[in-house]
Amino acid sequence: MTATSVRGIDHIGVTVPDLETATLFLARAFGAEVLYDTLRRQDGPNGGPGVEQRLGVPAGTQQLAVRMLALPGGGPGIELCEFQGPRREPPVLPCDFGWQHVALYADDLDAAVRDCVAAGASLLAEAQPLPGPESGEHNRFAYLRTPWGSTLQLLTYPDPQPWRRTASRQGTRPAGTGTWPTDPARPVPS
DSSP states (O other): OOOGGOOOOOOOEOOOOOOOOHHHHHHHHHEEEEEEEEEGGGGGESSSSHHHHHHHHTTTTTEEEEEEEEEEEOOEEEEEEEEEEOOOOOOTTTTSSSSSOEEEEEESSHHHHHHHHTOOOSSOOOOOEGGGGOOOOOOOEEEEEOTSEEEEEEEEOOOOOHHHHHHOOOOOOOOTOOEEEETTTTTOOO
């Protein structure tokens, strides 16, 4: 695989305990819209050895419903999946291995936090300034828990971030062109 074969994030898959409740939360909190149902509840469940092998889930696991949503302004889709089966673990916390949170950019962080809380999320702590290489007078973030327990980060960075200036001086490419900023004390790959 070459670096040019990957173009970006297409969608983020989230397993939820109830597809309709999660859809309602995302619509209320972010204005998400349903694009389509890959698996409608009335057409399921979808299970068996093929599904178990393809998804790497325990025997007996069944997909009940799968839905793709879009956030306003483009970006990756959010695919909601509802399963039943012999294993259902609670959502991972940021200290656990695996994909641990989804971060969404908000033009108005305070309004986005209010919308999420009104839709059923729990604010973990008041919004904080973004630190170090992401800092700026108005650059802030907040973590929340969705109604089903997943970790959600909201952030805004309307002010220039210091890492962009460092990246330019070190000859690295800005975000979106394939190189993420590195710690200034770490050597830049040639």
